Each structure stands twice: as structure tokens, then as C-alpha cells.
Amino acid sequence: MAEYLLEMDNICKSYYGTKVLTDVKLALKPGEIHAIIGENGAGKSTLMNILFGMPVIHSTGGCEGEIFIDGQPVEIKSPLQAMDLGIGMVHQEFMLLPNYTVTENIKLNRETRKENLVSRLFGKNLETLDYKSMNADARKALDSLDIGIEEYTRVAGLPVGYMQFTEIAREIDKSNTRMMVFDEPTAVLTESEASNLLDAMRKIAERGIAILFITHRLDEVMEVADYITVLRDGRLVGTMRKEDATIYGLAELMVGRKVEKLFNRKSRVNFEDVAVRIKNLTVNMPGERVRGLTLDVYRGEIFGIGGLAGQGKIGVANGVMGLYPSQGSVVINNDDLTLNDPRESMKRGMAFLSEDRRGVGLLLDSSVELNIVITTMQNKGLFMKKLGPLTQIDGSKVREHSQKLIKDLDIRCTGPTQPVKRLSGGNQQKVCIARALTLKPDILFVSEPTRGIDIGAKQRVLETLLRLNEEMGMTIIITSSELAELRSICDRIAIVSGGKVAGILQPDASDVDFGLLMAGQIDRKGA
Amino acid sequence: MKDNPKLNRDPGHAVKKKVTSFLTNNMVTIMFVVLSLLAFQVSGMNSNLYITDIVSRISRNSFTVLALIIPVIAGMGLNFSIIVGAMAAQAVIIYVTHWGVPGFAGIMLCVALVTPLSILLGYLTGHLFNRVKGQEMITGLIFGYFAMGIYTFIFLQLVGGVLPMDNEVLVLSSGVGIRTTIDLYGGLRYGLDDLFRLPLPVMLIIAGLIAAGYQLFIFMRSDRLKAQRFNMIIGIAGSLLVVVLAIVLMNSNSLIRLISIPVATWLAIIALCFFLFFFTKTKLGQDMRSVGQDRHIAAVSGINVDRVRVIAIIMSTVLASWGHIIFLQNMGAWSTYGSHMQIGFYAIAAILIGGATVTRATIGQALLGVFLFHTLFIVAPAAGRELFGDAQIGEYFRVFVAFGVIGVTLAMHAWKTKLQSNQGIRAIKDE
Numbered sequence: 001m002a003e004y005l006l007e008m009d010n011i012c013k014s015y016y017g018t019k020v021l022t023d024v025k026l027a028l029k030p031g032e033i034h035a036i037i038g039e040n041g042a043g044k045s046t047l048m049n050i051l052f053g054m055p056v057i058h059s060t061g062g063c064e065g066e067i068f069i070d071g072q073p074v075e076i077k078s079p080l081q082a083m084d085l086g087i088g089m090v091h092q093e094f095m096l097l098p099n100y101t102v103t104e105n106i107k108l109n110r111e112t113r114k115e116n117l118v119s120r121l122f123g124k125n126l127e128t129l130d131y132k133s134m135n136a137d138a139r140k141a142l143d144s145l146d147i148g149i150e151e152y153t154r155v156a157g158l159p160v161g162y163m164q165f166t167e168i169a170r171e172i173d174k175s176n177t178r179m180m181v182f183d184e185p186t187a188v189l190t191e192s193e194a195s196n197l198l199d200a201m202r203k204i205a206e207r208g209i210a211i212l213f214i215t216h217r218l219d220e221v222m223e224v225a226d227y228i229t230v231l232r233d234g235r236l237v238g239t240m241r242k243e244d245a246t247i248y249g250l251a252e253l254m255v256g257r258k259v260e261k262l263f264n265r266k267s268r269v270n271f272e273d274v275a276v277r278i279k280n281l282t283v284n285m286p287g288e289r290v291r292g293l294t295l296d297v298y299r300g301e302i303f304g305i306g307g308l309a310g311q312g313k314i315g316v317a318n319g320v321m322g323l324y325p326s327q328g329s330v331v332i333n334n335d336d337l338t339l340n341d342p343r344e345s346m347k348r349g350m351a352f353l354s355e356d357r358r359g360v361g362l363l364l365d366s367s368v369e370l371n372i373v374i375t376t377m378q379n380k381g382l383f384m385k386k387l388g389p390l391t392q393i394d395g396s397k398v399r400e401h402s403q404k405l406i407k408d409l410d411i412r413c414t415g416p417t418q419p420v421k422r423l424s425g426g427n428q429q430k431v432c433i434a435r436a437l438t439l440k441p442d443i444l445f446v447s448e449p450t451r452g453i454d455i456g457a458k459q460r461v462l463e464t465l466l467r468l469n470e471e472m473g474m475t476i477i478i479t480s481s482e483l484a485e486l487r488s489i490c491d492r493i494a495i496v497s498g499g500k501v502a503g504i505l506q507p508d509a510s511d512v513d514f515g516l517l518m519a520g521q522i523d524r525k526g527a
Numbered sequence: 528m529k530d531n532p533k534l535n536r537d538p539g540h541a542v543k544k545k546v547t548s549f550l551t552n553n554m555v556t557i558m559f560v561v562l563s564l565l566a567f568q569v570s571g572m573n574s575n576l577y578i579t580d581i582v583s584r585i586s587r588n589s590f591t592v593l594a595l596i597i598p599v600i601a602g603m604g605l606n607f608s609i610i611v612g613a614m615a616a617q618a619v620i621i622y623v624t625h626w627g628v629p630g631f632a633g634i635m636l637c638v639a640l641v642t643p644l645s646i647l648l649g650y651l652t653g654h655l656f657n658r659v660k661g662q663e664m665i666t667g668l669i670f671g672y673f674a675m676g677i678y679t680f681i682f683l684q685l686v687g688g689v690l691p692m693d694n695e696v697l698v699l700s701s702g703v704g705i706r707t708t709i710d711l712y713g714g715l716r717y718g719l720d721d722l723f724r725l726p727l728p729v730m731l732i733i734a735g736l737i738a739a740g741y742q743l744f745i746f747m748r749s750d751r752l753k754a755q756r757f758n759m760i761i762g763i764a765g766s767l768l769v770v771v772l773a774i775v776l777m778n779s780n781s782l783i784r785l786i787s788i789p790v791a792t793w794l795a796i797i798a799l800c801f802f803l804f805f806f807t808k809t810k811l812g813q814d815m816r817s818v819g820q821d822r823h824i825a826a827v828s829g830i831n832v833d834r835v836r837v838i839a840i841i842m843s844t845v846l847a848s849w850g851h852i853i854f855l856q857n858m859g860a861w862s863t864y865g866s867h868m869q870i871g872f873y874a875i876a877a878i879l880i881g882g883a884t885v886t887r888a889t890i891g892q893a894l895l896g897v898f899l900f901h902t903l904f905i906v907a908p909a910a911g912r913e914l915f916g917d918a919q920i921g922e923y924f925r926v927f928v929a930f931g932v933i934g935v936t937l938a939m940h941a942w943k944t945k946l947q948s949n950q951g952i953r954a955i956k957d958e
Binding site: 079080083095096097098099100104108109111113118119124125126127128129 | 805806808809810811813814816817820821824825827828829830
């Protein structure tokens with residue numbers, strides 16, 4: 001038997017010409033807990049998708065490099081094959097059927113069966129399920145994790161932590177499981193649930209099952225991992241034993257990149273004049289909850305909101321704009337804002353570029369010009385003409401206005417009447433910007449402005465935002481997962497963790513500071 | 528979703544909530560019980576007549592309605608394409624009648640011929656449905672109309688012409704096409720029903736004794752706890768009460784005692800109920816439940832989703848075709864070009880009235896639905912005559928109700944789904 005259970009060698013993968021993984025190596029011994037850490041987009045999920053043979057890899061042209069299991073080269077083409085090889089996956093979003101009991105979920109498609117009269121005549125598919133032995137197996141798997149869930153309760157209504165354990169128990173119950181992948185398992189758990197989970201991981205490892213632990217919580221890594229691999233921008237930046245690692249060192253490795261100050265701008269911030277004062281804001285945006293966040297943004301500032309996925313950074317703008325139910329106090333230009341009312345938010349001079357460009361941001365089948373004016377039309381009654389009792393769109397005004405913006409923002413399209421869905425991501429984003437500008441806002445919220453846009457277009461979108469700030473004095477609040485982008489144009493950057501501001505940093509603050517704040521180590525507050 | 532203790536703060540609130548949820552969940556069924564009771568009152572109908580009629584209608588219709596359950600389990604909604612199975616049954620019956628095979632032998636021949644035919648049709652339907660996942664119901668409806676076009680073309684244009692059929696009774700006087708009404712009298716009529724008949728009281732006595740024996744059997748196999756003993760005694764007492772009432776009935780001069788029960792047909796229905804019950808406990812049944820809950824998760828766990836769905840539709844089509852044979856042999860005279868449509872829509876209306884939804888259907892709901900639906904069918908014309916002096920009004924009313932109920936329950940299902948997702952959001956907020 002080879003020394004390593006799993007070896008991945010020189011793995012490369014690109015999506016549509018963009019390299020997301022370059023020469024990544026990984027080696028895993030039986031019974032070892034191996035943590036893989038990195039920012040969002042560092043390539044962790046892609047690496048795991050390759051290991052698990054997910055269809056998304058093969059439908060985008062496969063990957064390069066070699067995978068060895070027990071020293072034998074293998075090619076993993078489907079999740080089913082991965083399971084056969086003894087790879088178990090604990091998914092981030094649960095693969096559980098809510099109307100089934102814990103047992104039925106653990107035994108999903110691996111049910112124990114008994115023969116009966118009908119099955120002898122018509123084949124194995126009509127064998128009866130043997131609930132007694134299924135329950136016993138489930139009990140055994142749950143007991144090995146020290147979890148007291150009753151195996152006969154229905155999964156619907158179980159606390160999230162228990163659902164996670166049900167998934168883990170399923171993998172343990174598979175007799176051939178030799179390696180388990182935990183994909184950010186603690187992201188959705190409370191603190192005590194998370195510590196139970198870490199205990200369970202140690203127990204599993206003691207049984208000789210190797211664990212790949214994907215996370216960005218550094219304290220957890222230090223607690224359970226034997227080996228740590230750090231990925232950044234699809235490259236391997238470090239592999240070390242836990243004994244050789246420190247939280248600071250890991251944080252620096254995780255974030256570390258030279259900050260290119262792409263733009264030279266003189267700050268126009270007036271630190272006397274608060275444009276947006278958020279106090280104790282709670283936003284119920286599923287997956288991005290904000291829990292009592294407090295923040296001041298000054299007039300003329302470009303303010304960045306960063307942080308890891310799921311920590312609530314996206315929720316801030318969505319809450320202030322009234323798109324998700326929120327509570328708390330928001331003061332705009334020294335006047336209280338009525339929350340949960342998108343129209344009110346727009347009337348008060350705010351506009352929003354949603355992170356969900358194709359879902360919330362655009363009417364995909366409609367023309368460029370309609371997309372540019374529709375929000376203003378709905379909210380301010382502009383671009384309309386009255387025809388007796390009927391209100392009509394004022395076509396010539398719309399055309400004139402949209403042509404001007406198409407020229408100003410350099411939106412590449414065949415003309416104002418082209419459907420937006422035919423445009424590229426970058427140009428779609430510009431249409432969104434054009435629409436926001438039509439509202440004539442003095443405060444602009446921008447969420448993930450460069451997501452899904454190629455590098456050249458990214459630059460232009462950021463330039464546009466910068467110009468708006470400088471020429472029109474617009475206050476801009478950018479939420480982005482890409483720290484580098486925030487650091488290149490923002491005056492100040494708040495890092496959101498656990499639904500609160502973990503700290504506010506200058507763009508030129510050190511990588512360690514950013515890394516620690518993002519990983520939720522709130523022991524140092526930046527200024 | 529997290530457990531939310533805050534939602535059940537005070538017990539009164541909880542009870543109120545339970546009552547409300549019971550009412551909203553069973554709105555259609557409750558509405559029909561009330562409607563049927565009112566119509567029954569107004570019609571002043573003789574209960575002997577009613578019972579005779581309802582017994583024969585239940586035995587005629589239940590099998591087809593039960594055929595709808597399996598696709599619901601597999602998450603494919605109400606199978607509007609059962610009319611394809613019904614058409615297959617009619618095609619076979621036309622030929623068996625033409626060949627002149629009467630009685631039970633004829634019925635068996637029909638079953639033998641229709642089974643492979645409906646397996647083929649179900650296979651095709653299933654593959655069609657796999658291409659339109661999520662829109663099975665509307666597709667099934669349109670596919671039914673499409674199949675009807677082919678059916679009509681074959682039996683109105685081809686038979687007698689391209690497909691020679693020399694039969695003065697069946698074929699139109701022009702020599703081409705089947706007549707619009709076919710009478711099975713002297714042929715397949717009562718082929719299954721007349722195999723074995725027993726008077727209603729005797730049947731009740733047998734059923735009561737079997738139920739009592741079953742209760743005892745269950746008790747003997749259980750742990751014989753106090754509560755179980757109590758249940759057993761209540762159960763046996765109830766069953767024996769039925770026996771006593773049946774004996775009383777037998778010796779009375781009520782007309783009900785003369786109702787004769789088609790035992791073979793009832794046995795077929797009971798056998799199907801048992802099969803469905805057994806089926807949900809098998810591997811294939813479990814796969815269907817898994818697929819019905821979430822196709823994606825089922826697929827990731829290695830279940831062949833498409834195959835399971837095709838099997839569900841095949842089973843439903845075959846059962847529907849058998850059910851339609853049972854239906855037609857009891858009816859005797861039937862409409863060549865309309866009967867299948869009627870059975871399809873009425874079966875779906877019936878199961879919905881019983882409280883089934885697009886995502887959940889049980890044997891009990893199917894049987895209750897048949898009972899309620901046909902009760903309204905029997906009493907509505909009489910009630911119409913009493914109220915408006917015209918039985919036709921009641922007739923219109925029941926057709927209106929049958930289609931109305933399909934529309935309303937589908938709309939209510941959509942509404943309820945939306946309501947539930949809103950509740951989910953509220954629960955998170957309270958967290």
C-alpha cells in the first residue's frame with residue numbers, strides 16, 4: 001500500500017480561458033486531517049469539484065494533472081465513481097430530503113432490503129425495506145459521532161447542526177468511505193455546534209478516515225488540522241504542518257498580494273459631513289444576514305465593504321435599499337430613513353447596483369433604453385407623457401437620454417433597442433450603472449460590481465465609478481468579495497464578519513490585518 | 528429551518544393554529560361534505576335509492592382514481608394522461624366486443640391485450656414527461672387531447688375502411704367508423720361484476736368478522752400493552768357492531784338488504800389498495816418518494832431519476848386502463864368518443880375532493896373523494912329539480928363543480944405553497 005491515500009499532482013483548470021487552478025498539489029495520508037484554506041475564489045471549491053468528479057468540471061472541458069488513489073492513477077468522471085473510490089462529501093448545502101426520517105436520509109438509495117413473495121416474481125426492485133436493520137445501522141453511525149438525535153425523527157425542523165451530522169453519519173455509514181471532504185462545514189453552525197463538529201472530525205480521523213477540511217476560520221484550522229494547505233488565486237502558496245503555522249502567518253499567506261494602487265485619486269472626503277449613518281442594522285437576507293451593524297459613511301467617500309461570503313456584507317446595501325426585511329436605524333443626510341420601502345430609499349437620493357445583475361438588476365428581454373429609464377419612470381414619473389387618461393412612454397426623450405448615456409459610459413451595443421441579454425457582462429453592468437445614474441442619486445450602493453466580468457471590463461467599470469465620485473461628488477459604497485479591488489479604489493474599507501463590522505481599515509493596511517479581520521479574529525480593531 | 532419555540536408561545540394559540548391549519552388543509556373536502564349534505568337535504572332523496580346508487584358508483588370508479596396515486600408520489604402531479612390508458616382500454620373493448628367474447632373470459636382477454644398496449648403508451652408518455660420536468664400536468668392534458676385525435680381518427684376513419692370490420696352493430700351504417708355509442712349488453716357487460724355477487728348484509732358480516740380477526744391478530748403480535756389491549760377491544764367491538772347491524776338489516780324489510788355487491792370487483796379494488804400500500808414500502812416505492820421530494824438530491828444519491836419517473840407513469844397508465852375496463856363493464860352503454868375524457872377529469876376531480884393535492888395523495892383520500900364526488904353527482908340533479916323545477920340545472924351544476932374543483936384546488940395549491948414560503952421567512956426573522 002502506498003504511503004498516501006490521495007495524491008493530486010499539478011492540477012490545472014480553466015473556465016472559459018480564465019485559469020482558476022495552476023499546478024496545485026495535494027497529498028493526504030489515512031487518518032489525517034488536512035485543512036485547505038483560502039479566500040473566496042482561491043480555487044478551493046474547484047479543487048474539490050475535480051476530486052468529486054462533478055459534472056460542472058467535465059462540461060467545461062475537464063482539467064489537467066493527475067490524481068492517484070493508493071498510488072494508482074485514477075480519472076474521476078462522476079460523483080458516483082468518486083463514491084465508489086471511497087470519497088465522501090459533506091456538502092455545504094445539505095443533500096437531505098426533509099420529509100424523510102434521519103434513517104431514511106442516511107440510507108438514501110442504500111436501503112437495506114428483504115425478499116418477499118412479489119419481489120421473487122418481479123425482481124429486486126420490489127423488495128421490502130428493512131427498517132429495523134436500517135434504524136440499527138443509522139443508530140450505530142450516529143453513536144459513533146456521539147450524537148443523540150433519534151434516528152426516527154423527520155429531518156424537517158431539525159436544527160441545522162443536526163442536519164449536518166445526519167449528512168456526516170451518511171458518509172460514515174457507507175462501509176467503503178476512506179476519505180471525507182468537509183466543504184466549509186462550520187459556516188452555518190453556531191459556536192457550540194461547530195465545536196461538536198470538530199470533535200466528530202477527530203473521532204472520524206481516529207478511525208483511519210482521512211479528512212479534507214475546507215474552511216476560512218483559522219482558529220478551527222489550528223484546533224484540528226494536522227496539515228494545512230493555503231491556496232491563493234488558484235495557486236498553492238504554502239503547505240505546512242500545523243506545528244509550523246501561526247494564525248498570523250496563515251492570514252498573511254491567505255490574503256497576501258501586492259496592492260496595486262491602480263488609480264491615483266485625491267480624496268474628496270469631508271470628514272465632518274456624514275452621508276449615511278447606519279446604527280444597529282439587522283437585515284434578514286438569507287445566507288447574508290446582518291446582525292446589528294453600525295457604520296458611518298462620509299460625504300464624497302468611496303467606502304468599501306469587504307468580508308467573506310455568508311458573513312453579511314451583501315446584506316447591508318440590500319437592507320438599506322429596502323429589498324430585504326430589516327430593522328434598525330439608518331440616517332441619510334441627517335434625516336431618518338423609513339426602512340423596508342425601496343421607493344422611499346430611491347426618493348431619498350440613493351441608487352443600487354445589485355449583485356444579482358441578471359435576476360434583480362436587469363430586464364433581460366427588454367431593450368437597453370428601457371432598462372436605462374425604467375426605474376426612474378416608475379419612481380419619478382419622468383420620461384412619460386400624458387395622452388388623455390393614458391400615460392405613455394415618451395419615446396423620443398427616452399431615446400435621447402439613453403443614447404447620451406450609451407456614449408458617455410461607452411456601452412458596447414448595436415443600439416438602444418438591443419435586448420440586454422445579448423450584451424456581455426461588463427456592458428450589462430454599465431447598463432445598470434446608466435440606470436442608477438438616471439435616478440440622479442447622491443449616494444450609490446454598488447454590490448459586486450465586477451463579478452463575472454472579464455479583466456479589461458473590470459477596469460473600465462471601476463474607472464466609471466471613480467469618475468462619478470470625482471466629477472459628481474457622489475458618495476459610493478462598494479460591496480465586493482475582491483479585496484484587491486476595494487483596496488485599489490476605496491478611501492476606507494470595513495470588513496464585515498458575523499453580520500457586524502469587524503473593523504475599518506485604510507486600504508494600505510497590512511495583509512495580516514485584513515486576513516485576521518476576515519477570519520473573524522476580532523481581537524484587534526483597526527482604525 | 529430551525530425549530531422555533533417562539534411560535535408556540537401559548538397553548539391557546541397553538542390550538543387555534545391547529546384548527547386553522549386543519550381547516551385550510553382540508554378546505555375542499557369540508558366544502559364538499561357541507562355541499563353534499565345540503566343538496567341531500569334539499570333533494571329529499573330516498574336513502575335506499577341513494578345507497579344502491581353510491582355502492583355501484585364506488586365499485587365502478589375507485590380503481591381508476593387509485594391509479595392516480597403513484598405519479599403523485601413520484602412528484603409528477605396529477606396524471607392527466609390517464610385518459611391515454613382509458614383510450615387503450617376502449618380500443619381493446621371495441622375489438623373484443625367485435626370478436627364476440629362475452630363475460631369474464633372477455634374481460635380477461637381485454638386485460639391481457641390492454642396491458643402491453645398501455646405499457647407502451649405509458650413508456651412514451653413517461654419519456655415525454657422527462658423532457659418537460661415540472662410541467663407534467665399541462666403536458667399530460669395536452670398529450671391527452673393529442674392522443675384523442677389519433678384515437679378518433681382510427682375509429683372514425685380507419686375502422687371499416689383501411690382496417691376492415693364487418694359488424695353492423697358496431698360500425699356506422701355508412702360502413703366506415705364506429706358508432707358513437709356502444710352497448711356491451713350481452714357481451715362484456717357485468718363480465719367482472721357478475722362473477723360473484725353477495726347481498727350487502729352478508730358482505731358486511733364477512734367484512735366485520737375479518738376486521739375483528741385482524742384486530743386480534745395484530746394484538747397477538749404486539750407487545751400486548753394495556754393501551755394496545757384497549758385498542759383491540761374497541762376495534763373488535765366496532766367490527767362486531769357492524770356484524771350485528773348487518774344481521775338486523777338482513778331481517779328487516781328495508782330495500783337495502785337486497786343490494787348485491789359485485790365481490791370480484793371489490794376484491795380487485797382492495798387488492799389494489801394493498802398493493803399500493805405494499806409498494807410504498809419497497810425499494811422502488813422509496814425511490815419514487817425520493818424522486819418526488821427532490822429530483823436533484825435523488826440523482827446525486829445515484830437514483831436513476833428518469834427511469835423511476837417512466838416506471839411511475841407506466842404503472843399509472845396500466846392501472847388506469849384496467850380501471851376503465853372495470854368502469855365500462857359496469858356501465859354497459861358508453862360513449863365511444865367521450866367516455867375517456869369524462870373518466871379522466873372526473874377521476875382527478877374526485878381525488879382532489881378527497882383532499883389530495885398535487886404533491887400528496889393517499890388511498891384514503893382517493894376513496895373518500897370517490898364517495899363525496901359521486902354523492903354530489905347523485906343528489907345534485909334531484910336537488911336542482913326541487914329548487915328550480917329543472918333537473919337539468921343540477922346536471923349543469925355537477926359538471927360545473929367537477930371542472931371548477933380542479934381549477935380551484937390547483938389554484939389553492941399554488942396559493943398554499945406561496946403561503947408556506949412566507950411562513951418560512953417569518954420563522955427565520957424570529958430566530
